[in-house]
Amino acid sequence: MTVPTGTGVLERRRASVRGGFSRPRGGSRTSGTAPRPRRGRSRTPWLYLAPALVVLGGLLAYPIYQLGLISVFHYTQAQVSGGEPTTFEGFGNYSRLFSDGQFWEVLLATVVFAAACVVSTLAVGCALAVLLTRVRAVPRLALMLAALGAWATPAITGSTVWLFLFDADFGPVNRVLGLGDHAWTYGRFSAFFLVLLEVVWCSFPFVMVTVYAGIRAVPAEVLEAAALDGASQWRIWRSVLAPMLRPILVVVTIQSVIWDFKVFTQIYVMTGGGGIAGQNLVLNVYAYQKAFASSQYSLGAAIGVVMLLILLAVTLVYLRLLRRQGEEL
């Protein structure tokens, strides 16, 4: 109940629905009432977890271990192909990275850009999800198909098409807006804006479909009651839907943060590998340029480790905050 609603009926209704739908608080961790099997010795849970653990270990833990390992060595093409011996560098790659002004610039750009992408994607996705519940079958189908089409388009194709739309010489956008031969990818912000549009375009369908499914699961009577109480669309979203959809919103937010922080294809394709004089570099592209374009695998690995830590920290802090507020995922 973070937001006072001011109408008694709505308040009561919501409380009752919530009580009926959400799980009992703190059930999974601290429930002392239910009789439980003795903990610890039993191997059964591990047995069941084993297949998943093996797969995770092979596909996730081992590569991360290798990434960390490479990042503490001096490891370039010469070391890979045996031209020179591999030398242990400790945190040399990291100190080189942190003393490089460009890294901090790129990190800042990445954070700001990812934040803008997440906010825009969620805004567009949620708005269209609400719209989906309001329109009739045919327009709904059309919107769904359009969104799924955007979702299914490979990032390379999408980026190329957007680039063409905004092409200085042949692009229809310039012609429609009467901008002459304005070059969208020349300025730093206009290039980032162009990429943001593409990122939002290809990632809002996930948000939209997920949130739409969530809204469908909300009992109609709650919304009806809110409407009867005279709540506006915006008010219904803010005070009824958003709190009820919170677990879903948490998932799509974390997903979006992770995706947008790691954006690569769109930047690489649309700004030609990082833009004029590297003005549109984000961390992932920067890591690629270091690791593969110039074969400094260890430096690239160090950037990868830093990215991993940042994302882990963001996700953990976010989950932690939610737990404090008493929400369960």
Next chain:
Amino acid sequence: MKLSVRMVAVAAVLATAACAPQTSGNSSSDKDEKTGTLRVWLFQEVNNQPKEQVVDSVLAAFEKEHEGAEVTVEYIPVETRAQRIKAAFNDPKSAPDLIEYGNTDTAGYVKDGGLADVTEDFGAWDEAKDTDPTARQSVTVGGKVYGVPYFVGVRALYYRTDVFEELGLDVPKTQAELIATAKEIRAAKPELYGLAVGGAYTYGAMPFIWSHGGELATGKGGSYASAIDSAAARKGIEAYTSLFGDDNCPAAKCAAMTGNDTITAFAAGKAAMAIGGDFSHAAVEAGQVKGKYAVVPLPGLKAGSIAPAFAGGNNLGVLKSTTHRTLAVDLMKRLASKEAQGELFDAMGFLPTFSDVRQQVAAKEAFVKPFVATLAADTKFVPASPAWAQIDAGAVLPTMFQEVVSGKKDVDSAAADAAKKMNDAFGSVG
């Protein structure tokens, strides 16, 4: 407690299993078999058929000479060559014996431990004495020879004869005239770029720096120091970047252009002049400007002088891991012989690396004259340091030009930053 002991054991096993990242043993092979299959990788050109014919005739003679030896040639795409060749170095078992490679990659490949030292074989080869000095430099690292030059490529000034005639312009004889002419054309015909230039066109920009007496880097052997921020080099940067602007080639478009983009613009009739290579000839011929253009050497500072050009091109090299060293070296010499290079020119238009053969072909084909004249005047090469690959891949010079033309930095600070990055790269490989 039992669990944690087990965990420690697992961790210990993991730690001992892989305490250093993987490395392939790319030591030189002891074997030197005189029979068996030789594997060769050559680059796939846009129109590859004529090249294959030249290569096939060399192979036929080679297989006749060496009984029991067989050659398989694979033409690899130029775009993915870096991955392919890196992979070959990483996995000697599936690597070829002989490769074609871009001459700016020599020092990098040598450092990677991929190429075999053929200094003695090159010295004992009677045709090698006519190899021109810049081409020889492009296979030499630290005084040792790691291959033979296959062909050279050099750039000159393409211009539209019809536009020049219509506006009553003379072909520019100095760099100052070149810049003035470019702007004059743009003023008279705003739909054309005067001289198409690109912020990412390093090898089109270098002649401007070299003609002012600037250098990329100074030094010999392993230790180089950047000279891109010297007063002379800065003058060259100033001259080149003065061509970006609404009065010639708008920065909004041209800052991101590469060499290929400028040639595409010229071939499509969107530019009155462009700096293109002898290897761009086919692309221009295939464009709308066929029959309406001519080529002259890029003018230097003084009237009649030629701006020093970058001597690009490809080399052939034997891989260190080969098990057929003698055969591979012999095939390399045959493929790059005077006769084969002459045939390759007839087939593909690639300029021979032997000064005497080049003179002969220039007499036959008129279009190569400006390129041969450029080669004869003065050519330069990139620093023979493995750091060059890193500088090139890190787009250090394009970044510098782009910073200047987009107004983010002035010439002095952009050049100083580029010099710092270059020195970091030189230092890291030293």
